[in-house]
Amino acid sequence: MGIASDQPRAAATPRVVVVDDDPDLRSLIGGFLREHHFDVVTAADAGGLTARLGESPVDLILLDLMMPGEDGLSVLRRIDGPNRPGIIVLSAMGDEHDRIEGLELGADDYLAKPCNPRELLARIRAVLRRRDEVRLAVGNRDFRFGGWRLDVIARRLSHATAPSTQLTDAEFRVLKVLLETPQTVLSRDQLLDAAHGASADIFDRAIDVTISRLRRKLDPENLIRTVRNEGYMLAVTPEAA
Known part of the structure; x- marks a missing residue:
């Protein structure tokens, strides 16, 4: 059973979960996204992500791969369901093999660290826009x-x-x-x-x-x-x- 909820997506302000074991990076990304009108919550590991997904509907997950305990690739394998959030992998593991593996496991996009915050913002908006277009068009x-x-x-x-x-x-x-x-x-x-x-x-x-x-x-x-x-x-x- 996957960890993604079957709850409908949140209306209005998109809710994003930033999952990374680096507290400074979580704070930096979270603050930047809040400035651009996102509802941001954070998690330090897979267990924290599971808790966040159980609290309220989530639109998108920014997921690190190298975390203590369960790694990001294992998390990707477990996320399923028709209302699965969008997923962008944000990882220091940025070679082509890692990117392909992340995409094979269902990530919507993949960015290598460090990345330009404005590029990250554009990728997030693009993933959310594509998902909304699918819902409207089908x-x-x-x-x-x-x-x-x-x-x-x-x-x-x-x-x-x-x-x-x-x-x-x-x-x-x-x-x-x-x-x-x-x-x-x-x-x-x-x-x-x-x-x-x-x-x-x-x-x-x-x-x-x-x-x-x-x-x-x-x-x-x-x-x-x-x-x-x-x-x-x-x-x-x-x-x-």
Whole structure:
């Protein structure tokens, strides 16, 4: 069972949890975000985060990876549910392998320490904006394709012969744009825009990671095809559920 609550997101002022074992950094980031009209609470470790998530709905988590006790990657594995907060990893572990691992585990974005506070602010706003756009755009429409059903409200895939599975925000956005443009080749740049926004500093490899995660969840059907040197396409035509 994951640690994210099924409570609805907070209205009006976005609530952010800053999770880091460095008290000075927690104070610095918290103060900066409060100046920009965020409701900020902090936690020193995974246990503190769990307590914060149980207090009231949370919109976004800034998550350090290297913490005493349970580390951030383990926390990422446990966060689930249709109302999972947005997650930005903020870590000194900033090489490509670490970034890919964080994205594979469902982070919406990944920033290496130290970072420019204004860049952090822009990334937070972008993640929250994308999540709001998904909520406004999906309506009540579900999709059926290749034996699967995508519940666009819960962001969950289900199949008559397989357990249902939850999608991360990036997985949901990529799959949704593929479903809306079936049998059409979409470039990595187009999918990056859908998953992370046009202004996000996310590398092409992130899309390959997201596609790979979707394929594992849709296995064994070969529903998402690779078109060499061009991108990806959905190989079936979906219908509204």
